[in-house]
Amino acid sequence: MKLSSKSLLAATACALVLSGCANHGDAPITAKDLEGHRWQLVKVDDQAVKPSPRDTKPFLQFGEKMMASGNAGCNDFFGQGELKKKNKFRIEKMSMTMKMCIGDVMDNEFLVQQSLGDWNHMTLKENILTLKNDVHTLEFQEVAQK
Numbered sequence: 001m002k003l004s005s006k007s008l009l010a011a012t013a014c015a016l017v018l019s020g021c022a023n024h025g026d027a028p029i030t031a032k033d034l035e036g037h038r039w040q041l042v043k044v045d046d047q048a049v050k051p052s053p054r055d056t057k058p059f060l061q062f063g064e065k066m067m068a069s070g071n072a073g074c075n076d077f078f079g080q081g082e083l084k085k086k087n088k089f090r091i092e093k094m095s096m097t098m099k100m101c102i103g104d105v106m107d108n109e110f111l112v113q114q115s116l117g118d119w120n121h122m123t124l125k126e127n128i129l130t131l132k133n134d135v136h137t138l139e140f141q142e143v144a145q146k
Contacts, residue, residue: 029087029124034062039129039140044111046137050104058112060129060140068094072112074101079116089122089131111136 041049041058049058060070066081068091079094094117101109115138120131127142 028085029083029089029122031062031066031081031083033124034081034083034129035064035066036145037062038143038145040143041112041138042141043139044108044136049108058108059143060116061145068116072096072109074105074109075099077113077116083122084119087122088119090119091116112138 038059038061041060043049056071056073058071058073060068062068062081066083067078068081069076069078071077075097077091077094077096079091081089082092083089094113096109096113115131115133115136118133118135120133120138123130123132129140129142131138131140
């Protein structure tokens with residue numbers, strides 16, 4: 001079957017439009033987009049995240065009703081995720097375990113904890129979840145659930 005140039009152009013345009021639907025960018029993000037997914041922290045303020053001495057990889061995941069949990073590099077955290085219009089996100093009333101963390105890990109823990117507790121602008125594009133507030137930018141990459 002031979003396609004005319006108009007048909008080929010229309011098919012290409014349709015494919016581009018549909019592929020754009022998979023990327024949220026600034027499109028509204030819903031709880032359904034987040035629940036049941038797990039993201040590993042890969043960058044903080046455009047700097048790659050270094051593994052902790054205990055090789056704990058910081059992550060964020062969402063369960064039912066936007067219950068957020070994860071690890072900030074040493075300590076585990078959990079709380080109620082809030083998602084507002086215009087893709088504003090925070091974890092309200094976040095609680096953490098109180099393990100003793102060594103070296104720079106404690107600074108990173110504080111940064112992650114503070115950032116997740118503040119209002120962030122959230123974007124979701126090609127399995128990258130980005131949270132940006134007035135001070136920091138956290139970039140997470142989707143990984144398989146454990």
